[in-house]
Amino acid sequence: MSNSRRKSEPVDPKEVPKAVVSRLSLYLRELQHLLAAGHATTSSGRLGRQLGFTDAQVRRDLAYFGHFGQPGVGYRCGELIAAIRSILGTDRRWRVVIVGVGNLGRALIGYKGFGSQGFNIVAAVDVDPSITGREVEGVPVYPLDQLDSIVREQGVELGLVAVPAATAQKAADSLVTAGVTGILNFAPVTLNLPDDVSHVGVDLATELEQLCFSVANRGSQP
Amino acid sequence: MSNSRRKSEPVDPKEVPKAVVSRLSLYLRELQHLLAAGHATTSSGRLGRQLGFTDAQVRRDLAYFGHFGQPGVGYRCGELIAAIRSILGTDRRWRVVIVGVGNLGRALIGYKGFGSQGFNIVAAVDVDPSITGREVEGVPVYPLDQLDSIVREQGVELGLVAVPAATAQKAADSLVTAGVTGILNFAPVTLNLPDDVSHVGVDLATELEQLCFSVANRGSQP
């Protein structure tokens, strides 16, 4: 499994820079907006301008994965959307479980953007007995100790951690034990996880701090 | 205003890589945990190991801003926390307003992590008359058209956009008109803003897509 080079897979996904993958998501989002607005095609220049990148950057990013454009024409929005979804892995649906049904957990359960991008929230779990046994926005809430059977029986692959910092590591451990292979962590701690479980952290306070630094030092796009 | 070099400000903040600033937030978070756990000092090696970085990276990052450690000893947690807060600009409190009191807006209003890191949510606004006039978790909710006076009278500097994608640009424009200087955007769109307004975007679906890619291509730390 070294460097094969089939028609649309020029490189091993592992050697694609992380930054490229995150821009891919932005391209996807913008392309969906463009398509919804009636544009059948676009170009690297246009796409880049709308997102604040150069045309060369857009072309180079896409070139990691194949040849998607037509010289003189640009990219067909519909085709490129399908291609990026296939690259990201969101050309199929993923089953997701949420741990923690506090304010944030509830907001995540109700967030429409997940469903539209390929994610099914199949269940939530919480320690608080006053909330378990009900449904929140159509998603059933179970006690924590049922996590194992939920993940196994429903084939859940991803877990969202939406509990306080103090219990986040335990929540993540439970998810790993239950068998999920990816974790999106909203608690303000760095999780310690086995290498075969992927994870991404989103820290709301941290994001505000980045904004602060940027404001305190004048301007984000100089 | 070229390269001055005062005692603890070796570089112009503008030429600090974005990645460095985002790691600074992680250092801060970890240092706070360390201090709370009773550690008075730490070292670049320890701090890095806990976060998945090398010791050299930690030292290099901090060296952008000054000399904070003692050879042979390491860093005093309390002092380094204060230094990083000063760099990020969170050594004072920032006033924040939230636009949009749906599921996500409510979760943000109730999020304890903001207050503990220096952010005061002073008000929220929404178009829905059935929610305005009340308080949510102690934060007053006003009609949208009062945004201007709220920002002006309370000296609000930052705005959080927690409305659907379709109205996010309008919400952001209103914030800019009202006078905020930084925007944290949770809507899945790229905002078009004047250069003198900083912004950071957090797209929940995008984060899940990154996770997907990582899972679909085996392992996050190979």
Added chain:
DNA sequence: CCGTGTGAAATCGTTCACAGCC
């Protein structure tokens, strides 16, 4: 003529390795 895909060059960020200090 416009726009892609891509070597080659330039830029940027990370790691190495070590002098100096506690």
Added chain:
DNA sequence: GGCTGTGAACGATTTCACACGG
């Protein structure tokens, strides 16, 4: 002995610039 701060080497990513295709 342990640890910081930092030039210098290295590796990675971005930008340039142009040959080729519709």
